[in-house]
Amino acid sequence: xxxxxxxxxxxxxxxxxxxxxxxxxxxxxxxxxxxxxxxxxxxxxxxxxxxxxxxxxxxxxxxxxxxxxxxxxxxxxxxxxxxxxxxxxxxxxxxxxxxxxxxxxxxxxxxxxxxxxxxxxxxxxxxxxxxxxxxxxxxxxxxxxxxxxxxxxxxxxxxxxxxxxxxxxxxxxxxxxxxxxxxxxxxxxxxxxxxxxxxxxxxxxxxxxxxxxxxxxxxxxxxxxxxxxxxxxxxxxxxxxxxxxxxxxxxxxxxxxxxxxxxxxxxxxxxxxxxxxxxxxxxxxxxxxxxxxxxxxxxxxxxxxxxxxxxxxxxxxxxxxxxxxxxxxxxxxxxxxx
Ligand SMILES: *[C@@H]1O[C@H](CO)[C@@H](O)[C@H](O)[C@H]1NC(C)=O
Ligand SMILES: *[C@@H]1O[C@H](CO)[C@@H](O)[C@H](O)[C@H]1NC(C)=O
Ligand SMILES: *[C@@H]1O[C@H](CO)[C@@H](O)[C@H](O)[C@H]1NC(C)=O
Ligand SMILES: *[C@@H]1O[C@H](CO)[C@@H](O)[C@H](O)[C@H]1NC(C)=O
Ligand SMILES: *[C@@H]1O[C@H](CO)[C@@H](O)[C@H](O)[C@H]1NC(C)=O
Ligand SMILES: *[C@@H]1O[C@H](CO)[C@@H](O)[C@H](O)[C@H]1NC(C)=O
Ligand SMILES: *[C@@H]1O[C@H](CO)[C@@H](O)[C@H](O)[C@H]1NC(C)=O
Ligand SMILES: *[C@@H]1O[C@H](CO)[C@@H](O)[C@H](O)[C@H]1NC(C)=O
Numbered sequence: 001x002x003x004x005x006x007x008x009x010x011x012x013x014x015x016x017x018x019x020x021x022x023x024x025x026x027x028x029x030x031x032x033x034x035x036x037x038x039x040x041x042x043x044x045x046x047x048x049x050x051x052x053x054x055x056x057x058x059x060x061x062x063x064x065x066x067x068x069x070x071x072x073x074x075x076x077x078x079x080x081x082x083x084x085x086x087x088x089x090x091x092x093x094x095x096x097x098x099x100x101x102x103x104x105x106x107x108x109x110x111x112x113x114x115x116x117x118x119x120x121x122x123x124x125x126x127x128x129x130x131x132x133x134x135x136x137x138x139x140x141x142x143x144x145x146x147x148x149x150x151x152x153x154x155x156x157x158x159x160x161x162x163x164x165x166x167x168x169x170x171x172x173x174x175x176x177x178x179x180x181x182x183x184x185x186x187x188x189x190x191x192x193x194x195x196x197x198x199x200x201x202x203x204x205x206x207x208x209x210x211x212x213x214x215x216x217x218x219x220x221x222x223x224x225x226x227x228x229x230x231x232x233x234x235x236x237x238x239x240x241x242x243x244x245x246x247x248x249x250x251x252x253x254x255x256x257x258x259x260x261x262x263x264x265x266x267x268x269x270x271x272x273x274x275x276x277x278x279x280x281x282x283x284x285x286x287x288x289x290x291x292x293x294x295x296x297x298x299x300x301x302x303x304x305x306x307x308x309x310x311x312x313x314x315x316x317x318x319x320x321x322x323x324x325x326x327x328x329x330x331x332x333x334x335x336x337x338x
Pocket of ligand 2: 066067105
């Protein structure tokens with residue numbers, strides 16, 4: 001603190017005594033800056049605050065005080081804080097400048113001016129604002145359907161930020177209430193996706209962060225497409241399952257597992273699996289089973305590869321009885337040349 005100006009110790013106690021005596025007595029306050037006793041000055045954290053005060057003549061005795069003591073007495077700096085200095089752009093100005101304002105600077109400051117027979121004080125309340133900032137938010141989570149999930153989002157700021165949660169995908173639903181915690185009881189697969197936490201106050205734009213919630217559920221087969229194909233042609237059976245995590249597929253011919261070999265190829269991508277027959281022969285017609293499994297469960301569906309004209313396409317539960325009967329009739333017809 002070598003360069004700091006040393007206050008005149010002889011004179012100050014007297015000045016201060018008189019200043020401090022004046023403060024609570026409610027003497028008429030006349031300030032060029034402030035018409036009321038206390039005014040608010042709002043400054044953002046990190047900015048510079050200038051608390052204005054003017055004297056009427058150069059011989060006035062002046063001082064700046066905060067709640068805990070004297071900052072300046074006349075030209076003498078009592079505060080050890082290097083961020084604090086006087087601003088005197090005119091001989092009669094006696095303003096206080098505080099650089100890089102922080103939250104602990106918030107509070108009331110008093111400019112005390114004493115001329116002969118004419119003392120006055122003006123008080124300023126410094127409000128320090130801090131933009132909202134999310135300090136802690138849940139990490140991405142993966143849960144099983146039906147679980148209870150609690151997401152947490154904590155934020156700092158002055159004034160205290162308002163926290164809101166929103167389900168971004170797919171519903172866009174906003175959750176009411178100013179909640180640090182978002183509790184989802186018995187989560188469903190529709191409630192998976194991104195959740196956005198927004199912390200807002202009037203100081204600056206809101207701080208926003210996201211959490212991804214993955215909901216696991218067992219497979220259900222959403223599409224199983226039977227097909228028909230003539231011998232010598234290519235055939236395709238399609239099976240689709242909804243599941244998280246992505247299901248693994250297996251194909252069975254009656255009770256026998258099918259592998260990609262001998263002109264059969266299984267292609268599985270994401271939620272869909274295709275069984276491809278490169279060159280259909282008589283042995284290929286019949287009943288196939290598509291099995292979809294993930295760690296939460298397994299399910300299957302039956303599909304059929306038909307001779308052309310013997311079955312209906314796109315319906316896994318068609319009975320072969322009618323087409324066989326039709327076949328018999330057509331055969332009879334052929335034989336009897338009808
Ligand atoms: C100063 O702010 C407080 C709240 O922070 C408010 O109650 C008061 O009315 C304000 N004073 C002036 C003079 O604006
Ligand atoms: C006002 O008082 C506080 C508490 O003692 C102190 O930390 C702070 O530095 C003072 N403010 C200024 C601008 O000197
Ligand atoms: C964030 O919050 C969680 C849950 O309250 C806590 O376990 C964790 O320690 C916090 N992390 C930080 C960096 O504050
Ligand atoms: C979910 O929370 C409800 C209510 O608090 C409780 O009854 C239920 O047992 C919880 N379920 C699980 C899977 O923890
Ligand atoms: C399909 O198989 C038959 C009998 O094996 C053969 O004659 C025919 O050339 C094959 N067709 C194609 C396109 O490979
Ligand atoms: C097809 O195969 C599945 C599984 O082997 C079986 O449950 C189903 O009854 C069969 N359908 C027909 C019509 O044979
Ligand atoms: C298909 O599911 C049924 C009943 O869930 C089961 O009995 C059958 O063994 C399954 N078929 C295959 C090939 O996994
Ligand atoms: C398949 O046909 C049966 C009746 O034969 C019907 O109940 C079922 O809804 C059909 N399924 C599809 C997917 O069209």
